[in-house]
Amino acid sequence: MVLGAGVGRSAGSISGKMMGDAVRSVLPILTVVAVLLGVWMLSVVPMNIHLAADQAQRDGVVVVPDTPIARQDVGAVALALRNPAVVPMTYVLDRPRLPGPQQVAAELWKTTFGVKVTSKKSLVYHGWVTLSATLLGFAIGTTLGIALAVGIVFSRTMDLSVMPWAIASQTIPILALAPMIIVMLGSLGIQGLLPKAIISAYLSFFPVVVGMVKGLRSPDGMQLDLLRTYHASASQGFWKLRLPASMPYLFASLKIGISAALVGAIVGELPTGARAGFGARMLVGDQYGQPLVTWAALFAAAITAAVLVGIFSLAERASLKRMGMVR
Amino acid sequence: QDNDVTLQLQWVTQSQFAGYYVAQDKGFYEEEGLNVTILPGGPDIAPPQVLAGGGADVMLNWMPSALAAREKGLPVVNIAQPYKTSGLMLTCWKDTGITSVEDFKGKTIGVWFFGNEYPFLSWMSQAGISTDGGDDGVTVLKQGFNVDPLLQRQADCISTMTYNEYGQVLDAGVSPDELVTFKYEDQGVATLEDGMYVLEENLNDPAFVEKMVKFVRASMKGWKYAEENAAEAAQIVLDNDETGAQTIEAQERMMGEVAMLTAGSNGALDEADYQRTVDTLLAGGSDPVISAAPEGAWTHVITDQALN
Amino acid sequence: MVTSSDPRFFENTPGEGPLAGPGAAPPTIIAAKSVDLTFQTGDGPVHALKDVSLDINKGDFVSFIGPSGCGKTTFLRCIAGLETPTGGKLTVNGMSPEEARKARAYGYVFQAAGLYPWRTIGGNVKLPLEIMGFSKAEQAERVARVLDLVDLAGFEKKFPWQLSGGMQQRASIARALAFDADILLMDEPFGALDEIVRDHLNEQLLQLWARTEKTIGFVTHSIPEAVYLSTKIVVMSPRPGRITDVIESTLPRERPLDIRDTPEFIAIAHRVRDGLRAGHADD
């Protein structure tokens, strides 16, 4: 969790810092992405060479060794070296073990910009299906998480009794509980968005609780003592000390919470009948042997999360700056 | 409403369930005055559970799974059986040297679980092959939702349906010559697949029975239409697939294969098929899937009315 | 060791308390009887206060002086109800320190500034006023006034980390003065300030005290400061922390800065220094 990571400490000019920050981040990110793409490109050959060799042989190319079973015993790199002609094929397989980045990019492009956004083939359409459950779940989860954290910080009873069970709740594999939740809600007549949102909330509330408990408890002894000398009420202590002190933690929690909510919404799409959304795309892409569909949905989901997290980062910067907590 | 029927499928939208989608799309249900909701399934949906929870009125299920649920205390009853023949088979690489059941020993085999493992377990126990691994038994893998374990050669054989996964193996570029298949039908261990089941207690309600009569009648009409108009049926299925990831080629081929399995049935359960299924399940030796022949696990009440 | 004059000069007679009329002996506000406090630490208990008895009357200006670690901070915290003695009895206005705290009897200046980093200097000073429900106009007026008093006018909008150490300390003094508590407890408030500012603030503090009849508890390390400000100087000694001398000042209440050159002043300072030295010799 990013707890406390939000508190910037670097010295430097404040004016124009946000712009400068964004710009200064572009090059490093591009560099890291470029390195990862390079590694990815390189990995494609060994990952796919056996499949490509099988395919090539079926297409009439001479491959050594000349039976699939014999090739099983040859290392990927060795096989590639002995059959250089097959190497280019590893980048264009229909069902690769590891698709080339260009294949994923093409699929992403095609299903995002190449079709109408209302079409079932559009990732924008599926993105919205997933996103709506995510946002609802996130709202539920965050509200619940903050409420629990406040309860835990202010009530010793809740602190003692609830926290261990909140931890235990997270060790329960959600995918195992999900069908039961769906069935139970279904028998109560609740269908559609809400069941997915509940699973999403279940995954997102925990990081928020942990982060906010830590944040609400972050004021040091002297800061608390000061309020004691004023005989401030508990609610004043909350609004004037604990809440502002917890802001960096809150944003860190929100950023983790929103990714967790997205993962939850996707996970929730399987037991709700995998009809639409990123999760359904991943599943069906996997089941019908279309790895590109799966990979594209996977990346689309991660990009969505990155955008959501980015939005919170901006909000974080803006409000921490207003609070004088970014230097 | 009293005309509402909810149907729980046992997998995602595909031509395996074409009859129901066709009946819906062609207005057959509407003609009967029914308002039908079709719930797609998925890797995480146990139709009997949905039925028990009141989430659906009718479910599709494989008979072994339904009979096992009955033994577990969920009294489900087969009211119609549109699938006459089993489409389940094991598909193996030929180059593993497997030619007969005996050759399975020492091999790794992918099996679907989630209530779909019963036919395989019965078969193995009838063949006297242990499923706990070792040289004299088979190593069982819980198979995911695709045919990768075979393609990646992590398994020597995997479970496939004639109408779906087998085609996917071929789509991956594998030629049938490279494969050996074992159809459960041919091995004499076939069990009934994709029947319609309802809760026993509901059958005491005449209104429900009447609704089911209409439902089965319309569904069978849908099935027969689908068998005759495979391309159109496949297109209807495709239209109903909300994921947008299915292809028309795959669904057309699936429809063709499915039609061969449904062809022999008018919807009524054939008692002989039922008996063979029960016998297979009971033959499980030390580890039978069901412990005693079930009573009242099926009824002709609905089909008798629907088909006349 | 220097034996002290009896600190329990006035007996604490609660009935008489804050109600006593003018002319009568000023009522006892803070009464400590054999206060003990032991901290439990990883390697054994630390006896921070032992058998501390002291009466402070309304309008007293009491300085605490002593080697570092002798329990000055700890005792001040006990008075403010921030620490609970493990033995003895301590009353404030006839109530327990807890209750007095709840009646908002204290303004407290901590040894470190302890400003809230998310509030500007002005916002920090305003904090107690918000909590105690002053009107907006009153808040603004008071903030301006006390910031001016500590020479921080113009820094209202800065954040704490943009100020030097001494400026932060002054802001925290302003914060404690803002709401006019009856009892002011100050833990080395002027430690980080230079002599000139210190003199200035000393004068301001004396004026404030004379004007308002506040009761002040004041920790300092400076002997002249203690003598200049106090009506009563409490000398403490460490291990275990205890009072070794209580000196009643004979200086008049009216104190120009050059009182520091009078023989009387020097005599008192001398006695304090002797007490301090004795405390050190104990080690």
Add this chain to the structure above:
Amino acid sequence: MVTSSDPRFFENTPGEGPLAGPGAAPPTIIAAKSVDLTFQTGDGPVHALKDVSLDINKGDFVSFIGPSGCGKTTFLRCIAGLETPTGGKLTVNGMSPEEARKARAYGYVFQAAGLYPWRTIGGNVKLPLEIMGFSKAEQAERVARVLDLVDLAGFEKKFPWQLSGGMQQRASIARALAFDADILLMDEPFGALDEIVRDHLNEQLLQLWARTEKTIGFVTHSIPEAVYLSTKIVVMSPRPGRITDVIESTLPRERPLDIRDTPEFIAIAHRVRDGLRAGHADD
């Protein structure tokens, strides 16, 4: 405003630096020429140092005194290479402060103690010794010695938060003394200490300085302390932070405590006070 004597008394002649033989004028160690430093803050720049020029020779004991916020800490940090001036030139031992820092030329005592909370007092003092690769035996020996020097023997195993403010401050002094750097930079090291300990540590520091010929930069708010310790007193003034006076002490190097009553001492103190007061009047 008081015009200062020219601080650039000795011209900085690098070649002569630390190499100059005995008898020669002591070499210039720290040379600041028109150092400027401006902080950018949310509401406008703060001119913390403006046109600061100063030479410090080997073996000098230089005190910095001035109202809070006048840039004492900032200048000390510049010398230590912890802050980079935005203008002017600053060299230490002929190198940039950065380089001197990397050559471990400094022992630095910060205005706040800044002990590492996960280390005991002993562990904190040992830290620089570990980093600089002293032998285990040497480490133990030195830790014991400097802790004794600051009167903290017996607290070796305590953690920082178990000590009073003054004790923490002393621990941080011990830490800076432990490894015998050539240049000691101390930012109000004795601010939280009482007069007795302060006198004691002042004496110790003078002895150490006399014995080791260290060069010392020392920030203080106490005029007597500055006069008692220094060979050179630098008076600063705020807004913008600048040097207003540099006073070369005429006191002998040998300084018993009672030198503080001599007319010479009082005269210097007077000059410092005037300088300080002038700085305040500027506001």
Add this chain to the structure above:
Amino acid sequence: MMALVAIIVIWGIGWTMNLALARSGHRSAGWAAPLIFGLTLLLVWEVGVRLGDVSPIILPPPSAIAVTFMASLPILWADFAQTILKGALTGYVLGAVAAFAVAVMVDRSEFLTRGVLPVGAFMAALPIVGTAPIFVKWLGSDWPSKAAVVGVMVFFPILVNTVAGLRDTSAMQRDLMRTYGAGYWPSLFKLRVPAAMPFVFNGLKIATTLALIGAIVAEFFGSPTVGMGFRISTSVGQLALDLVWAEIVVAALAGSAFYGAMAMIEKRLTFWHPSQRK
């Protein structure tokens, strides 16, 4: 209706007991309060299921789960060993070591930090539903693929926390190191690593629950015929919900123990941190 009343009454009693316990400040409160809370929860569940006539194939009562649990110990143990000991722990250690190494590496340069953190965040948002099938395809059905899924899942929280922790030093603490002219390694081991510990443990604690979920859920996408995820999904299909819940109990116990162990180590290593002091 009756069930509802009974549930409310039981809940009230449990909560009152806890209130009293917390007020008393008794030393046993630390373990007794969650226990009472848990027992209350179980009782509510049992009574709710029985009075509400909930089918056991939807939600079995705790008593039935307990019986199954005791009867299935060998199965549960085998599954535990496969999923937790092999899959989750291996992945957890691999992910943690990798995250720590990358954090330390990246921490040397502002450039790399700016580049790696967003990319890491991107990785954290890869849902297990997508990654698990891919790793099963690459590494097979047995535990290595589960360890990989776990490794990927725990990598990011630990990375982010370690990076944040390595920077969570005050300006003065860093300046002190600078005045010593301390090189990279001394200031890493003597300042940044100790200062990072509270954060690192934050990450490690959160990662414990992730590791468990990851290892179990990944088995849904292919596994040998042993393992907690395998058992759960298979048993759901067989409507053996009591066994499902027995596995969930194992998961919750193992997860809490794992988390507790981390919290205990944290307590011992970061005793100096304000949040641990009181």
